[in-house]
Every structure is written in structure tokens, then in C-alpha cells.
Amino acid sequence: MGDTTVVCGIKAEIAEPELDRESEGFLVPNLDLPAMCSPKFKPGPPSEEAQVLSERLNQALVASGILPLSSLCIHPGKAAWVLYVDATCINYNGNAFDATLLAMVAALRNTTLPQATYDPETHRTICSRKAPRVPLQLSANFPISATFGIFNSKHLLADPTAFEEPLLDTSISVVLGEAGKIISISQAGSAVVSDEDGGQRDVLEECIESTKQCRELLVPQLG
């Protein structure tokens, strides 16, 4: 998206499911903002921004139910897939959330898993090399987000860049699922914009509308 570039890879591992959710696997999204992608970031442990973004991405993916966790189960209580959805930003120019969510959805859509079976006698899970790999059972309700900012309580800006981000009073993120259903909306700051003629209006509705258009444009490109 513009100068923001995010690469996302998916790693699958087999693990024992949690005791209270025996028939569910795990989906672990993570975003890395390395020092390489922008002078803003320093090398070392993940910055606060990276942690906050990872957690928001996790919530967006979980709330959308893009991948039913029960489909990752190999054998209840014994073995399940863990999908590590790792994204790395290689060029950061603002709005990493939208770009990463898009990268993650696209990556999940072309992920295939080997067919695995659990052998209760040997307590081992066996992946067959010969059997064809199967794609994930994704729902059509995949999340697409759009972020907006309000500058100077006057101007509504879509897809803010790294230059604009620190100057914004308000940022609004809308995550939509299929057919324009709202998965989540987060708004930090006031959503009221004053017009040039002194009138005031709430722009949340406008944001939702433009996210709908945005989603229609993006979905065909995901293939």
C-alpha cells in the first residue's frame, strides 16, 4: 500500500491443544517492525507499536472468524495445527495495520496443509508426503480494514502515511467482513469534523461507506 510493504508467511506446526479447548487449533498472528523498515524503530525487543498492532490483528482475525479453529484439529485433545502468521514490515510508511491485515488474509488464502493423521497406538501424528496438500477451510467473511485520520478536526484523511500519522488528532479503523458487515470499529479521538462553514458532522458513517468501497476494490485482487 503506497510505500508500506509487508511480507507475510505462514508456518504450521503440530502441538497439543489446550485442555479446555480440545478440538481447536491455534492461530498466532505476529507483526515484526524491524529497524530496517523505518528510522523510527530501533533494534531490540519488539516495540510497543509492534505489540499493540499484533494484538489488534489477532483480535481482527479472531472476531472475523476467518478460520474456524476447529478446522485445525487433527485429533481432539491430542494433536492440532498451530499456524504462525508471521508478518514483517520491510518498508514502513504508515498504516501498517491495514497493509498487514491484507497480507495476512492473502497469505492464509494460499496456505495449504499436508494431510495429517493421528495414530493413537504410537501417540504420533503422521503427515503423508504422497497425499495432496489441502487448503485451509476459510470462511468467506475475511476481514478487510481501512484506517482514516482526522487532521486539525477539519480534514478526513484516508490511509495516513508515516508523515501524517503523528499529526492526527483522531484515527478510525473500520474492519468489514463480507457484504459490508461490520466486524470491528475502533475510534481514538473525536469523530466530529467541523466544516468550513462552521457546521459539525460525525464522519463515522462516511468512513464505513468508503471502507465498503475499498473492500469491493480489494477483494477481486486477492484472487
Added chain:
Amino acid sequence: MTTSTRHDGRKHHELRPITIFYDGLARVDGSARFGFGESTAALASVSGPIEVRLASELPSKATFEVLVRPLANVPATESKLLASMIKATLEPSLILTKNPRTLVQLVVQALSSPSNATWKDTHIAAMANASTLAFLQACSVPMQGVVTAVAIGRLVDGSLIVDPSEDEMSSLQAGGCFVFMFSGSSTGSSVSNIDCVWSSWKSTSGRYSQEELFKAKELAKVGAQAVYEEVRRSLEKRSGATAIPMLVVQEKEAVKEEGTLSSDEKMEI
């Protein structure tokens, strides 16, 4: 508004009884405890303006740092997210430009842990409210309004409820937290300017329409107003006088009264 009652006999727009305590932690500038009912509570403390680390010093305003500590376990990414949320909710209410090159530190300790991993909104609301109270008690940072938060949930039958309790959370389909800022000159109990400064919404069923969102926002406004009244009463009780109207300084006035502000800030409630 429907008149049907909920599990615990509350109406749909009714909050759980609010508890407010000014604990007075000894080593901080201000602290307060806020709870919705018995099961959801948070303790917040404010220190500041204090000396700032050189690395996080800002030349034009005070650095505002929020730390969230969960009830159990060490703070992880989840508390980082909570901290950034609470920071975003309170920032519009604070006038940080008054104390440049200093640090304002807010520490929020959860006193309850959410039983449901998906719906943490009442806890976020309790944390935000406790933080506001701590700032009001500290009186050391100029503010331009009072923020109060309230959680809204949608039940399976589509009705919206204010402040869902722990056992209602398992039957929620959608929900969120709304934060409103009450500012402007307040005369009596009417406040001139109520603005939604922060909100987060999510829906697990994916059937969440726009109209419902706006309905929820209206409902939240009523709830937040109830919290605001409670906050106001608690401060009045503490001071025996009306402290809040003086604290709610509009930014313009604050700039105008720059010279006198330091005395205002130190005002005892």
C-alpha cells in the same frame, strides 16, 4: 427502551451499582478505585508531572505513560494493548502542553480478570474510569474535560444492554466500549459538550449493522452520563463543595488564565 429485565433484574439501560473509592495510595499523587458491581474493578494511580527519562522527553508537551498490570501473571502484549487504549481514551482530556519536558505516569492495576477472553469491554471501561478519577484526585495535570467509559453489549435477540455482567458476557454477540468526554462550562448538572472520544466495537456473529452501532452509541451516551454523575457526586462528597465545575476548564480559558492556572491546578478537592 424496553422494560424487560436481565439476569440480575436490571433494565437494559441500567448500570450495575458503581463503587468509587479514593484510596490515597501513599507514594503517588493521586489514586482511585472504580468498580462496576462486585466483579469488575480497577485501581489507578497517577504520578506527575515528574522527571522524565531523556529518551522519552518531548520538547513541546509532557510525556504521558500508561502502564497496565493484569490481576495475575506478568504484563504481556495484551496489557500493552490495554495501555495504549487507555492512553488514547484519556489523552483528549488532558492538557499536556502545560508541562513540557515532564512525565505523567498512570499505572492501572486490574482488580478483576475477565472471565471471557472475547469480551473485555467492561474491564476496559472500569480501567478508564478509574484513571479519570485518579487524575481528578491528583489535580496535578490540567484537564479540559472528564472522560467516562461504559460498555455495551448485544444479546442474541438483538437487544442492546449497558454494562453487561460477567454471566451475560457469554451470551453476547457483539459489543464494545464507548468513552465520552464531558467538557465545557457546566452549570448545575447539565454539561454543554458531550463528545464520543473513543470507541471500539466488534461483532463475532458478523451481523452488525450500522444503525445498530449508532443506537448503541446513543445508549452508551446515557450510560456514560450516569457514570459522570456518579463521579461528580463522589467528588462533591469528598470536598463538601462543587469541585468539578472548576476542574472542567475549557482549553481556551485555560490558555487565557495561564498565569493563574498553577494555583488552580494545586487546588484541593
